[in-house]
Amino acid sequence: MSLWTLIVQRDLRIAWRRRSDALSSLFFFIIVVSLFPLGVGPEPGTLRLMASGVLWVAALLATLLSLGRLFAADHLDGTLEQMLLAEEPLWLVVAAKVCAHWLTSGLPLVLLSPLMGLQFGLQAEEIAVLTGALLLGTPVLSLIGAIGAALTVGLRAGSVLLALLVLPLYIPVLVFGAAASGAHASGLAVTPHFSILGALLLASIALAPWTAALALRISME
Amino acid sequence: MQWGSWAEFWAMGGYGLYVWGSFAVTLVCMAGEMTSLVLNERAAQTRNGEQA
Amino acid sequence: MSAINWFKYSSPHSFYPLAGRMVPWFLGAAALFGITGLYVAFFVAPTDFQQGESYRIIFIHVPAAWMSMFIYLVMAGWAGAGLVFNTRLSGMMARALAPTGAMFTFLALWTGALWGKPTWGTWWVWDARLTSELILLFLYIGFLSLTAAIEDDRRADRAGAVLALVGVVNIPIIYFSVVWWNTLHQGASVSLKSAPKMATTMLLGMLLLAVAFWLYSLAAAMLRVRSIIREREPRAAAED
Secondary structure (H helix, E strand, O other): OOHHHHHHHHHHHHHHHOHHHHHHHHHHHHHHHHHHHHHHOOOHHHHHHHHHHHHHHHHHHHHHHHHHHHHHHHHHHOHHHHHHHOOOOHHHHHHHHHHHHHHHOHHHHHHHHHHHHHHOOOOHHHHHHHHHHHHHHHHHHHHHHHHHHHHOOOOOOHHHHHHHHHHHHHHHHHHHHHHHHHHHHOOOOOHHHHHHHHHHHHHHHHHHHHHHHHHHHHHHO | OOOOOHHHHHHHHHOHHHHHHHHHHHHHHHHHHHHHHHHHHHHHHHHHHHHO | OOOOOHHHHHOHHHHHHHHHHHHHHHHHHHHHHHHHHHHHHHHHOOOEOOOEHHHHHHHHHHHHHHHHHHHHHHHHHHHHHHHHHOOHHHHHHHHHHHHHHHHHHHHHHHHHHHHHHHHHOOOOOOOHHHHHHHHHHHHHHHHHHHHHHOOOHHHHHHHHHHHHHHHOOHHHHHHHHHHHOOOOOOOOOOOOOOOOOOOHHHHHHHHHHHHHHHHHHHHHHHHHHHHHHHHHOHHHHOOO
């Protein structure tokens, strides 16, 4: 069994044993999204305009909440140190953990987003654009977030600091992700925005695991 | 010199608030930062001088 | 073999007195350029045909924006050097530069808003340049927060270095934003390749103040790095 499969399965198994962690982030997402119509008023036109922005911001915040548990449990019981000492490449270990993290936090968001879109009165095509953009964007959030999580491992007040560090880096993903829906609403092509999201994804896949591994070594010495 | 009078200078063609608001905040920030750094430096020199 | 050993100054102990000697020169030169620049800005540069007197904010806004980006690049450079060469002083230089860089970013945003309101009718707009400059401010704040939150100095320097280097991609985005996107912010008026699109006296005032800000930043960084050396390595700071 390859190292990748080993670690993804392990993290998924652990996440399953602590289902409540993943589920709480998901419910956080649902609740935050539901707050906006209550705060802004139920006028359908306004909600349709807001939908993509609200879902994206909620996805960002939910991902931030879940990032804390990327390295925390392993750090507490010493597994993280073992990972650093092992002969397997740390970046590969990190990449596998991020993959498992996305499967438990990002993917559920993507799968729920059509339902949330209906809550805001979006049509089928708009939902498709939004879900597609989230599908491309949420892995980027997990990857970039891993860098922040690695930098703040073991710090007190780490979660607030993590948000402060990672949110500025999330802004391009947010801008292009929400712009895809905006372009579609104006009748413009969405491909440019999807292309950029795809590029961000590829760049993060290439660079983030290595950077997060470097950050882990710095945090753990 | 291109200003008819001091009053014109301060008024900046009606934009006085914006222009002087910019220059004043800049001056305050830079002077504040430099003052705090210099005071810190002087205090350290005094401590050093007393020890030496 | 070079006769000068440049690496002598990579030790905090050797650099400390050198930095101290440079400060008065930098400050004096900054004051000189600053006063001359301000004189040109207010008494030599003419009134703008379209914008009236409000354009004079440019003499602060552009130098501050230039410094905000330049300081970040230098900071990231020192951070990278510290990561690669494991030199203590490099990390200290990066930490010394950050607060001044953050201040200039704030000033660029503040003066930009005060210039934008009378000229283009709005304090703020979410276009590519303004948004990316705001992100720069957040990156500085993130760097300052992260390095402050970590107790061990070396770990703090190294973690901050990773963060600074990750964020450096923002600088070309800020710089080229007016080329890549349609923005409310105007395009580049000053370029290395072509003649400037503004009056010579205005350009002169801007350049004089830019140099003044640069010299000020050097003085501030020298003072701050001395303060950091005193905190971390008191014996290195004791004058011989």
